[in-house]
C-alpha cells in the first residue's frame with residue numbers, strides 16, 4: 001500500500017467532492033479500475049443478532065432504548081439460527097455475513113462466547129465474517145481474530161466536529177480507540193458513516209479525512225444515507241439527493257483507492273439508475289436482504305435482477321485478503337479478562353436527542 005496517500009486535508013477532499021459531476025465520475029471510475037474489477041460487486045448480508053435496547057443515544061438509531069420506535073427488541077440469536085441464516089445468505093449469492101449486536105461494548109461472558117462460536121461457524125462455511133458489536137478491548141479483538149473474524153465494523157458516523165450533534169454518550173476518539181484495538185490483530189477494519197443527518201458538506205469531507213489518514217486505510221468503508229425512522233431524533237430530516245450519494249461514493253473511492261466501498265442503508269430510496277451510477281463511481285458492495293439491521297432494504301431477487309441488467313457478478317469471498325484460520329475455543333490461547341473498553345462520557349447535551357427521549361416517555 002506504499003502508493004496510497006495518507007495526508008489528505010479537508011480542502012483537498014472538498015475540492016474532489018465539488019468537482020463537476022462528469023469529471024468526478026470519470027476520475028473515480030478510473031481510480032476504481034486500477035484496483036478493482038468494475039463488474040464485480042460483493043453481496044453482503046447483515047444479520048441483527050441482538051436487536052434493540054442499546055444504552056447509547058445515537059440520534060439516527062431506532063435501536064437506542066431511550067427512543068420510542070416500532071423496533072421489536074430481541075435477545076441474542078442462537079448459534080444454530082445464525083448458521084441457518086448464513087447458509088441461506090450463501091445460497092443467494094452473499095460472500096460475507098456481518099453480525100450486528102446493539103451493544104455499547106462487548107462484555108466477556110456467555111454471550112460473547114456465543115458470538116465467538118458464530119464467527120467460527122460462519123468462517124467454516126467459507127464466508128467472510130464481520131462483526132459490529134460496539135467498543136472492544138485489545139484482548140476481545142484478539143479473541144475474535146483467533147475465532148476467524150475477517151472484519152470488524154465500527155463506523156465513525158460523521159466528522160469529529162458534527163459528532164457532538166449526533167451522539168452524546170461517547171466521543172469520536174472512543175471510536176478511533178476501538179479501531180486501534182482491531183488494528184492490533186489481523187482482522188480488517190470496516191468503518192464509514194452516514195450522510196444526510198443534517199451535516200454540512202465540510203463534515204462529509206471531515207469524516208473522509210479521518211478515515212483516509214488512517215494508516216493503513218480501512219479495508220472497507222460503508223456509505224449510508226440516513227433512513228429517518230419515526231421516533232428517533234432525526235425522524236423529520238428529509239432524504240438526501242442521489243447526487244449527494246454519488247459524490248460521496250466517488251470521493252471515497254478517489255481518496256481510498258483500494259478500499260471496498262459499500263453502498264449501505266438508504267438503497268430503497270435509490271433507483272436502479274442511481275445505484276448503477278454509484279457502482280460506476282466506485283461502490284463495490286451492497287447489503288442484501290429485506291432488512292438492514294432494522295431498516296428496510298431491497299429484496300434479494302430485485303438485487304439479482306439489477307445485477308443481471310448491469311452485467312454485474314457477485315464477488316467471491318477472500319478476494320482482497322486470505323481466509324483467516326479458526327482456532328477452536330478449547331485451544332484458545334486467550335482468556336476472558338473481564339475488562340471493559342474505556343470510553344469518555346462527554347458532558348455535552350443534544351437538545352434534539354433529549355426532546356426525542358421526553359416525547360417517548362409521554363407515549
Ligand code: SF4
Pocket residue numbers: 054055056057058061062063064101102103104134
Ligand atoms: S447505532 Fe449502535 S451504538 Fe448507537 S444506539 Fe444504535 S445500536 Fe446503539
